[in-house]
Amino acid sequence: MTGLTDAELTAWVGSFLWPFFRIGAFFMVAPIFGANMVPAQVRIGLAFFLTLVLLPLLPPVPVTDALSPQTWLLVAQQILIGVSLGFLVQLLFQVFIIFGQIVAMQIGMGMAQMADPASGVNVTVLSQYTLILTNLVFLATGGHLVVIYTLAESFTIIPVGWEGLTRERSWMIAVQGGWLFAGALLMAMPIIIAKLVVNIALGVVTRAAPQLNIFVIGFPVMMILGLLELWMWSTEYLFHYDRMARDVFDLLRVWLELK
Numbered sequence: 001m002t003g004l005t006d007a008e009l010t011a012w013v014g015s016f017l018w019p020f021f022r023i024g025a026f027f028m029v030a031p032i033f034g035a036n037m038v039p040a041q042v043r044i045g046l047a048f049f050l051t052l053v054l055l056p057l058l059p060p061v062p063v064t065d066a067l068s069p070q071t072w073l074l075v076a077q078q079i080l081i082g083v084s085l086g087f088l089v090q091l092l093f094q095v096f097i098i099f100g101q102i103v104a105m106q107i108g109m110g111m112a113q114m115a116d117p118a119s120g121v122n123v124t125v126l127s128q129y130t131l132i133l134t135n136l137v138f139l140a141t142g143g144h145l146v147v148i149y150t151l152a153e154s155f156t157i158i159p160v161g162w163e164g165l166t167r168e169r170s171w172m173i174a175v176q177g178g179w180l181f182a183g184a185l186l187m188a189m190p191i192i193i194a195k196l197v198v199n200i201a202l203g204v205v206t207r208a209a210p211q212l213n214i215f216v217i218g219f220p221v222m223m224i225l226g227l228l229e230l231w232m233w234s235t236e237y238l239f240h241y242d243r244m245a246r247d248v249f250d251l252l253r254v255w256l257e258l259k
Contacts, residue, residue, distance in 0.1 A: 015055070015058075015060075015061050016051060016055060017075075018061050018074060018075075018078055018160040018161075019051050019054060019055065019058055019061075019078075019155060019160070020047060020048065020051045021075055021078040021079055021082070022078040022079070022081050022082040022151075022154070022155075022160075023047045023050050023051050023054075023082060023151065024043070024044060024047035024082065025078065025079040025080075025081075025082030025083045025086070026047075026082035026083070026085050026086045026151055027043045027044075027046055027047050027082075027086075028040075028043060028082075028083075028086070029082070029083050029086030029087055029090065030085075030086035030089050030090070030147065031086075031089055031090050031092070031093045031135070031138075032135060032138070032139070032144065033046065033144075034086060050148070054152050054155070057152070058155045059155065059156060059159050059160075061159075061160040061161065074160065074161060078160065081154065081158060082151075084169070084173055084255070085150070085151060085154060085252070087173065088173070088176070088248065088251055088252050088255060089147055089248065089252070091176055091179070091180055091248055091251075092134070092138070092143075092244055092245055092248040093131060093134055093135070093138075094180055095180055095183040095184050095187075095244055096127075096130040096131060096133075096134045096184075096187075096244075097123060097127045097130065097131055098127075098180065098181065098184035099127075099130060099184040099187045099188050100123070100124055100126040100127030100128070100129065100130045100131070101123065101124055101126075101127050102184060102185065102188040102192070103126060103188050103191050103226070103230065104124035104125070104126040104127065106188070106191060106192055106195045106226065107191070107195065107222055107223055107225075107226025107227070107229075107230075108219055108222050108223045108226065109124060109125065109126055109223070109226070112124060112125045112126075113125065114128055126230075133237065134241065137237075137238070137241055138245075141245075143245065146249060150249075150252050150253075150256070153256070154256055157256045157257060158256060169255060172254075172255055173255070176251070179247070179251075183244055183247070187233075187240050190229070190233070191226070191229045191230070191233065194225070194229050195222065195225075195226070198221065198222060198225055202217075202218050202221065
């Protein structure tokens with residue numbers, strides 16, 4: 001019988017564990033896969049299965065002592081890379097959630113809130129609607145397959161043991177908060193401008209006829225017109241989704257190839 005030496009056993013285990021940490025961290029953060037409603041056992045099982053599938057295609061990994069400080073640094077590096085990739089994909093979904101929050105405040109639906117089962121926080125009903133719609137379109141267009149392909153390709157662009165999270169990559173993630181709010185505001189801008197025009201018109205009507213109670217007629221008018229504007233916006237939803245999805249996937253590509 002031929003036994004495995006410590007070096008061979010460490011190399012075999014390391015070749016599986018390093019990719020597993022990156023893929024597992026990605027599934028814990030990525031949208032749909034990382035939702036609170038998905039049990040942790042399912043996410044770990046998906047990460048284990050995907051690691052087995054990708055293992056023959058991955059480049060060689062460095063061999064280190066299991067208890068050395070370098071090993072723990074590699075573990076932390078792979079977790080950070082997986083979390084960063086998952087966070088960048090989350091931007092596509094969060095931009096529509098923020099859009100729903102902004103519009104709900106404008107049309108008088110800000111108090112209609114519910115618990116988001118995916119994140120566990122309270123969001124407006126409109127944000128929940130846009131999130132569900134984005135999830136369905138994301139799955140229908142094969143976005144989850146593109147994300148998994150990008151995750152697999154990251155092992156070639158940023159191999160295990162290579163300098164991964166440089167200062168430029170970390171700063172690029174930090175500045176995406178501006179893109180997140182700018183994208184949501186651009187989508188909501190037509191509705192905000194329409195609400196401003198309606199408010200001006202109601203102000204003129206109140207000035208011309210002071211006997212009218214602006215609080216009685218203003219709220220239903222704002223909500224009815226707001227729902228009408230949302231219906232008009234929904235006809236252009238696929239255009240906004242396509243533009244945001246292209247920006248996020250381009251961002252993923254630039255982030256991976258950033259030297």
